[in-house]
Amino acid sequence: MKQQQQPEHTTATTTTFSTTSLTISATSTITTTTTTTTTITTTTTSTTTTTTTTTTTTTTCLLLLLLQLLLLLLLLLLLLLLLLLLLLLLLLLQLLLLLLLLLLPTLLLLLRQQQQKLLLLLLLLILLILLLLLFFYYNNFCCCSYCCCC
Numbered sequence: 001m002k003q004q005q006q007p008e009h010t011t012a013t014t015t016t017f018s019t020t021s022l023t024i025s026a027t028s029t030i031t032t033t034t035t036t037t038t039t040i041t042t043t044t045t046s047t048t049t050t051t052t053t054t055t056t057t058t059t060t061c062l063l064l065l066l067l068q069l070l071l072l073l074l075l076l077l078l079l080l081l082l083l084l085l086l087l088l089l090l091l092l093l094q095l096l097l098l099l100l101l102l103l104l105p106t107l108l109l110l111l112r113q114q115q116q117k118l119l120l121l122l123l124l125l126i127l128l129i130l131l132l133l134l135f136f137y138y139n140n141f142c143c144c145s146y147c148c149c150c
Contacts (some may be wrong), residue, residue, distance in 0.1 A: 096130065 103126065110119040 092133065098131070099129065100126065 103122065107122060108120065110122065
């Protein structure tokens with residue numbers, strides 16, 4: 001008796017799954033991960049072969065990092081404005097010291113001549129000037145409440 005050989009039958013099946021996930025982490029990055037899994041199953045009459053291929057693609061977006069950089073620049077600008085205000089106050093203090101230095105000879109002369117009333121008037125004048133400068137400073141350097149543009 002002769003045996004006949006049967007021809008091999010081959011069947012192939014391909015299955016593809018794709019998942020995408022979005023992750024926002026605390027390190028200010030947005031990560032998009034796409035995972036594609038492809039499974040190829042090949043079946044013959046004698047053997048079955050399964051091949052699985054997984055591909056992962058990760059994309060990182062730096063949008064939040066750019067926002068943090070913008071906030072840092074705004075903070076630096078605010079710091080610069082505060083420094084400018086400090087310099088303005090130092091200039092005001094220098095002007096007051098200059099005024100006192102200009103009036104110092106008059107004060108010393110009045111002290112030598114023992115003219116307490118004039119000395120007291122001059123000191124009150126200096127105090128009044130200081131109070132006016134403080135008033136103008138706290139009112140945004142305006143001379144009245146009607147002309148202020150604040």
